[in-house]
Amino acid sequence: MKRVFSGFRPTGKQHLGNYLGTIQNCVALQDEYECFYCVVDIHALTTLENTERLQEDIYEMVLDWLAAGIDPQKSVVFVQSHVPEVMELHTLLSMVTPLSWLLRVPTFKEKVKMQPHNVNYGLVGYPVLMTADIALYKGDIVPVGEDQLPHLELAREIVRRFNSLFGFVFPEPQARLTSFPLILGLDGVQKMSKSYDNHIEISASPQVIMERVMTAVTDPARQFRSDAGHPEICNVFRLHKIFTPASADEIASECRSAGIGCVTCKNMLAQNIGSTLEPFRERRAVLSSKPDYIAQVLAQGANRAEFIARKTIREVKEKMRLLRRSNYS
Ligand code: TRP
Numbered sequence: 115m116k117r118v119f120s121g122f123r124p125t126g127k128q129h130l131g132n133y134l135g136t137i138q139n140c141v142a143l144q145d146e147y148e149c150f151y152c153v154v155d156i157h158a159l160t161t162l163e164n165t166e167r168l169q170e171d172i173y174e175m176v177l178d179w180l181a182a183g184i185d186p187q188k189s190v191v192f193v194q195s196h197v198p199e200v201m202e203l204h205t206l207l208s209m210v211t212p213l214s215w216l217l218r219v220p221t222f223k224e225k226v227k228m229q230p231h232n233v234n235y236g237l238v239g240y241p242v243l244m245t246a247d248i249a250l251y252k253g254d255i256v257p258v259g260e261d262q263l264p265h266l267e268l269a270r271e272i273v274r275r276f277n278s279l280f281g282f283v284f285p286e287p288q289a290r291l292t293s294f295p296l297i298l299g300l301d302g303v304q305k306m307s308k309s310y311d312n313h314i315e316i317s318a319s320p321q322v323i324m325e326r327v328m329t330a331v332t333d334p335a336r337q338f339r340s341d342a343g344h345p346e347i348c349n350v351f352r353l354h355k356i357f358t359p360a361s362a363d364e365i366a367s368e369c370r371s372a373g374i375g376c377v378t379c380k381n382m383l384a385q386n387i388g389s390t391l392e393p394f395r396e397r398r399a400v401l402s403s404k405p406d407y408i409a410q411v412l413a414q415g416a417n418r419a420e421f422i423a424r425k426t427i428r429e430v431k432e433k434m435r436l437l438r439r440s441n442y443s
Contacts, residue, residue: 119253131306192415
């Protein structure tokens with residue numbers, strides 16, 4: 115069976131953008147592939163100023179994933195640093211990665227601009243660590259957003275180079291673009307993100323969902339209740355297409371004719387988001403009431419991951435002549 119690998123920075127509670135863009139896709143892949151879903155805490159250290167919230171962010175994120183349908187019986191859910199072999203492979207792969215390849219990675223250049231006071235060595239090696247993640251588990255398919263495509267291209271080049279220098283070990287990973295369109299935040303301008311505070315958490319209560327939806331920006335041309343609206347440019351309508359698919363056409367025509375106002379329209383949206391998220395909220399409550407449940411899931415995931423990781427490392431070292439046959443048989 116082909117193997118899926120994807121890594122996620124620990125960002126704490128997940129929002130609708132994470133759910134629609136990423137989690138939903140990961141849930142669907144579970145039935146077709148052997149999936150590895152990894153919380154990349156070491157990657158997070160390349161940009162973190164401190165680690166006070168790290169454990170809490172890992173916990174909340176994993177809890178949301180499981181509540182939203184990632185099944186730890188089917189998929190291997192684990193934390194990157196719990197399987198330290200990834201750091202070993204990172205070092206070995208760094209020897210076959212020309213520095214020039216890393217210096218031209220677009221995300222590296224962006225980070226240099228964003229954090230000029232903290233251009234650390236790990237930041238340059240970010241794509242090598244990402245390659246090590248995928249290669250350690252011999253991932254074939256990597257579901258990612260468009261921004262990660264240059265990293266994936268680099269991962270392919272690194273494993274190709276390794277394979278040609280030392281002999282075949284790693285399959286070339288293929289990116290699988292998540293087909294979902296970009297989810298805009300409640301401001302209707304930026305993409306949905308916690309850092310812009312324009313998001314709705316998937317664990318939000320119906321009241322909070324209502325309050326958040328009420329703050330959403332709609333068609334700015336629609337000043338008065340009697341003004342005709344333009345659903346095609348309205349972000350609330352975009353969300354209706356996702357959460358109210360059956361009556362989206364009707365809502366659009368009611369908006370154009372000023373048959374309904376924005377408040378009514380938002381009310382409906384909030385209700386529909388609420389009923390979509392309700393089962394997650396219920397499952398989240400059940401899971402979080404079991405003491406140590408998340409810790410157990412992550413420990414079991416790390417065990418399963420470690421078994422494969424050790425095999426790969428042995429194979430890599432043998433190919434690189436770092437091990438003699440008598441040392442590992
Ligand atoms: N760089 C990815 C991101 O920022 C996270 C990541 C780390 C990843 N390792 C990975 C994604 C391996 C896919 C595969 O989103």
